[in-house]
Amino acid sequence: MTAPPTSLRERKKAKTRAAIREHAMRMFEEQGYAQTTVDQIAEAAEVSPSTFFRYFPTKEDVVLVDDVDAVLIEGIRAQPAEVPPVEAILRAMRAVFADMSPETWEFERRRQRLVLGVPELRARMLQQMTDAIDLVAGVIAERAGLPADNFSARVTAGAAVGAMLSVLPSGGQVDGVTPADYQRLETALTLLQNGLPLS
Incomplete structure (x- = not known):
């Protein structure tokens, strides 16, 4: 990627x-x-x-380092300033995952299967979500010309990362992610963008 x-x-x-x-x-x-x-x-x-x-x-980093993150952040940064934050995340995510080869999907499936199946890796991954909020909040604020610690940007980033967490397979499902899981992620972000209507 x-x-x-x-x-x-x-x-x-x-x-x-x-x-x-x-x-x-x-x-x-x-x-x-x-x-x-x-x-x-x-x-x-x-x-x-x-x-x-x-x-x-660390040994953990062999599994936990995600090469997609930096590409996604750059994809968000590249969106026009008038594009709302969640839509910018959605557009960047679509571009990243559309470019993923079958080999990359297979590696990601293996990586996620290990993360979900090893308790210490899963716990560390959840801790990393705080760093993800910082990254996403920073680029959201940057696009709007706001300080990196802007409260609204952090809340938006936290909501987006929470949406991503909501579609992760549960602890008992350790087969790894599939393209269908990322389709669910897009659906979750769309719900967030639309004000979370219940259906």
């Missing part, structure tokens, strides 16, 4: 990062998240543990 790296150095870094992540995901799935160590992942990826930590500060 991120722009392809251009320089040889950037391409090498992207390749190393992808290799670490793929080996980690495979090992988490095969032997369990808790049973897999950073040393094991580094060995499988043929890098040192210190190299692992240059790309991912």
Whole structure:
């Protein structure tokens, strides 16, 4: 989802990062998240543990870092200033998910299955939602020419992130997300945009 790296150095870094992540995901799935160590992942990826930590500060981050977030924020920022905040989020989300390849969807399904199936990852993911509110509030305020800590922007961002949380599979459903789940997310944001009418 991120722009392809251009320089040889950037391409090498992207390749190393992808290799670490793929080996980690495979090992988490095969032997369990808790049973897999950073040393094991580094060995499988043929890098040192210190190299692992240059790309991912913690083992959790291999799963929890979401490459879509930065693209979504830029998509919101790119919307014309006259577009209302929730509509800007909807337009950016549609653009991001329309560009996702089948391989990206499959990786996202695997990633979310791990997050939903491992209690400590699920708890950390919920904590990250506070950071998501900060990011979305900041870009909403920026588009309106308001301070980053504007109260209305934070309330709007909090409502949008809450809508996103509402469509996550429950703790007992660990098969991962599908395109249908993102369709439900669009429906949730549309409800928010329309003033949450009950039907």
